Amino acid sequence: SEASGAFGLPGFYFDPEKNRYFRLLPGHNNCNPLTREQLQRKEREKERQKMLEEDQNPRKKAPRPGLNSSLLLQKRHLGLLPENSYCRLVHEVKVSGMKRHKLEIESTDNSSCPDTDNFRLIVGDSACERVFTVNDVSHGGCKYGIMNFSSNSRGSLSVEMCDNLYFTNRKVGASDPSADGELCLVGAADTPGCVSLLPASLFSNSDPDQPGMLCSFKISAAWSCAWCLNPQFDKTFSTGLSRRVILKDAETGRTQTYNVSSDVLAQQFALQAPILFNGCRSGEIFSIDLRQRSRRDPGWKASRFHQESAITSVRVLQDENYLLAADMLGQIKLWDVRGTKAVQEYKGHYNEHAYLPIHICEREGLLLAVGQDCYTRVWSLRDGHLLRTIPSPHPAANDMIPSIVFSPNLGGAKGLPGLLLAVKHDLYYYPYNTDYPTGRPADARQEGGATV
Secondary structure, three states: OOOOOOOOOOOEEEEOOOOEEEEOOOOOOOOOOOOHHHHHHHHHHHHHHHHHHHHOOOOOOOOOOOOOHHHHHHHHHOOOOOHHHHHHHHHHHHHHOOOOEEEOEEEOOOOEOOOOOOEEEEEEOOOOOEEEEEEEOOOOOEEEEEEEEEEOOOOOEEEEEEOOOOEEOOOEEEEEEOOOOEEEEEEOOOOOOEEEEEEHHHHOOOOOOOOOOOEEEEOOOEEEEEEOOOHHHOOEEEEEEOOEEEEEEOOOOOEEEEEOOOOEEEEEEOOOOOEEEEEEOOOEEEEEEOOOOOOOOOOOEEEEEEOOOOEEEEEEOOOOOEEEEEEOOOOEEEEEOOOOEEEEEEOOOOOOOOOOOEEEEOOOOEEEEEOOOOOEEEEEOOOOOEEEEEOOOOOOOOOOOOEEEEEEEEOOOOOEEEEEEEEOOEEEEEEOOOOOOOOOHHHHHHOOOOOO
């Protein structure tokens, strides 16, 4: 073991580079220059640097043995591969070949933004034409913004950050975007207690007489929130609290409260049916049918099942009989809601105690998640196969976990497919296109875009 050294000497560490032993002392000894924690960090950083170099290698490892574009095309022409399987596998090949490119962010007055505050969160709208951002500010709290994307004649992606004057003195920890551009925000897990509803039009900069904030609710101990898109309840949002769930009509203010036995850390509404899924600190996942008015009925939970640890994210699939859930043991499971049983598990995610989301790209057959170790992992949604592990461009730290957005049409219907990754104050783009232009930023700006 590491503590026993290369030849079994307890309390010593053998450094192969220096070819000598070093004494290990407890990590809490501030006078000790060498601790097991420091050695582990050093090894992790060496592994990250190695993976970053491999990631830029033009000849990457195939996501599955023998899987490549030429073979897929050949099988398709021979009629050996159905259309839906061909499309899914092509996405797997493209994801495995993505390379990192740093994007230069332009402001609305065409100046660059070198001093962008650290990204805390990025969330794409339903079309991925725009990305909502939450950034830390130097005096504490966060500010909101919108990034617009477009592709230029060279096939590169340009980014424009819309200026705004909307700030919150609270840290923002979770959000739920709707297809209509409404954003439901809740305070970070370490400072819960406020839910804000913001129309994305606030950040368009097209109307100087912008409306004020749609509404902000001071709610004690709020952990999560979600906005309902079902036409029957399209003005309703939910809040997960300590041992309670609140459903509120944003227009009338009408409120329903459900008492539960644990803190509700994650929420999402189904679309076709007005059903709210909730994930709890206890590991319980349960649903509430908004059409059921009675809260006194002991069976008001439409369905319920459990994972082994606190739930950090729940995501409903297009077939609303299935739901994905992630927890603080790093487990990600696909559940059959009807039979309340797990039918698939996605292994490799790393989480010990962080509040981390998962991302579904169902049309492409992909599942993405960023772990507490700051690695972004991509799985096949269909069979749970781990397709790709992407290291963070910055050294791993609990306060520098990347935030991601994936889209096949980044920038709209004619946009470019790929992954956006925001970490610290930098924004990176991982395109499907292996011939993505990598000219100088000045050259790109003359073409009307901004790249590396």
